[in-house]
Amino acid sequence: MRTSGALDLRLYRRVLLEARPFWPHIFALAALNLAATPLALLAPVPLKIAVDSIAGAVPFPELYRRWTPAPVLASPVAALALTAGLMVAVEVVSAFRGFASWLLETYAGERLVLAFRAKLFRHAQRLSLSYHDMRGTTDSMYRIQYDAPAIQSIATSGVMPFISSTLTLLMMLFVIGRIDWPLAVVVIATIPFLVGITRARLRRLKGSWKLVKLLDSKALSVVEEVLGAIRVVKAFSREDYERERFVGKSQTRVREMLRVQTLQMKFDLASTLAFGISSALTFSIGILHVRNGSLSLGSLLLVISYLGQVYDPLRSITRKLSDVQSSLAGAERAFAVLDTVPDVSDRPGARAMDRGAGAIEFRRVTFGYSAEHPVLRDVSFRAPAGARVGIAGPTGAGKTTLLTLMTRFYDPSSGEILIDGTDLRELKLTDLRNQFAIVHQDPVLFSTSLAENILYGRSGASQADVEAAARAANAHDFIVRLPDGYDTLVGERGMRLSGGERQRVALARAFLKDAPVLLLDEPTSSLDVKTESLIIEALDRLMVGRTTFMIAHRLSALERCDILLEVADGRVTTRVGTVEQPVGTS
DSSP: OOOHHHHHHHHHHHHHHHTGGGHHHHHHHHHHHHHHHHHHHHTTHHHHHIIIIISSOOOOOHHHHHHSOHHHHHOHHHHHHHHHHHHHHHHHHHHHHHHHHHHHHHHHHHHHHHHHHHHHHHHHHHSOHHHHHHHOHHHHHHIIIIITTHHHHHHTTTHHHHHHHHHHHHHHHHHHHHHOHHHHHHHHHHHHHHHHHHHHHHHHHHHHHHHHHHHHHHHHHHHHHHHHTHHHHHHTTOHHHHHHHHHHHHHHHHHHHHHHHHHHHHHHHHHHHHHHHHHHHHHHHHHHHHHTTSSOHHHHHHHHHHHHHHHHHHHHHHHHHHHHHHHHHHHHHHHHHHHOOOSSOOOTTOBOOOSOOOOEEEEEEEEOSBTTBOSEEEEEEEEOTTOEEEEEOOTTSSHHHHHHHHTTSSOOSEEEEEETTEEGGGBOHHHHHTTEEEEOSSOOOOSSBHHHHHHTTSTTOOHHHHHHHHHHTTOHHHHHTSTTGGGOBOOGGGTTSOHHHHHHHHHHHHHHHOOSEEEEESTTTTOOHHHHHHHHHHHHHHHTTSEEEEEOSSGGGGTTOSEEEEEETTEEEEEESOOOSOOOOO
16 A cells, blocks of 8 residues: 555656646746745845944945945945845845746646646546446536646645745755854754654645545535526425535535644644744844854844745745645545546457448347346347337336447446447447437537537538538427527527427437437427427438437337337347337336
């Protein structure tokens, strides 16, 4: 089992590899951050010069004398003006450096997060339905939207500031040591104590942050579930119940977050105490050195100024190491998505496939969504190209499962499924699924225009092709009566349209795809007689020249099928010929 430290190092490496396209930006950002160190060293120098050489009698520093005209050095007013100007110049340069660093960090960080989110989103779409059935959509959404930015926090806001703070600390300690080495020893003695505090903090925070993110995701899942089923919630007046359910899950998250912040505060108090003791000792020793003449007052003021800038990097290092635990927890969750291998994927050497004839054959197929509960057992049948196949049976018998196996949403536990004599698993997934057009009982439309929803069947089709498909689906007439015609927005999941209108748009999408195999999952259920007749008329046109599999609970829709598959108790019996007698219910 990997240790936490080894896992963290692995995550750092993965983050840096993901950030490879932005390495030039990150290195430029590191250079800007490193430039802060000499500027920080310069900032208190004018104060030392003013106190020691202008207000006091200490000679000007050699470098200052070398670059400053003698008349200026001879005039206290002129020297003071030059020193004040130097202070302003350092502040202005520091401000410009800070702005450039912020701008570059924002640009590189946002671009990095966008690229990582796109990669996660693409991979999440490739994952098998079984993964999404088990995890739920909210978990994937949370990881893409909220865990992905962790890569920015680590690559641009975490690692580089940590490096620049470490270098600043070392340079400050070196300069203080050159001025008065006992003072540097006092500061260095504080570091082991801070390291111990930080290590204890990291061990306890990592697990806590992972739990906070998990609880966050669970609370969000309640929101997504309720808003997705808002009509049911309203119909049963369950708004208060759902609010309490959300609050209950959120309160658990709040308690854990308070525990994390309390833990953080305890560590911060311990660090502050260490800084306070170290500062008091340094100040006391410095005063004694001024009294015995081994240190000038200006040098003491310079050291005190540097001390503040020494403790700032120390605070930054300890804080960054703590904050990065939250980012590491998010990065670990995001990479877990990328590490998930799809259950259904292209095999090595998978074959390409152009438009096929559409012959489908099942050979002793067994399948279950879990190994303990098979849905289909030893199923065998053959549907020649162009055949119309009706599927009947009681609810839950496995009718829809037959269709999902044909499109390789799942692979069978045993047996083979063939299209035109080739095992589905030997074909490229994209080419295989291009052989099928699917119309579901509850058609899914996207919250775009009608034209874009129809174009989902074949991107790049012309407007004329879209309209021709809509006419074939008996959808053109109602579309042109809408205020914006084909540009009309259908709303989320197409809820601005009636059920019959959504079904006809789905049929138009199937017409436009023009696939050799048509899968119809109860396309006429829950429709009035007039709308059903329009759908059936469109289906008759759509089925011409295509192998068709139709699930229907109205037997009239199966009357003209060439083959009937009766599904019951996981078994499939086949009847060849025109369906005339009732054979089951759906």
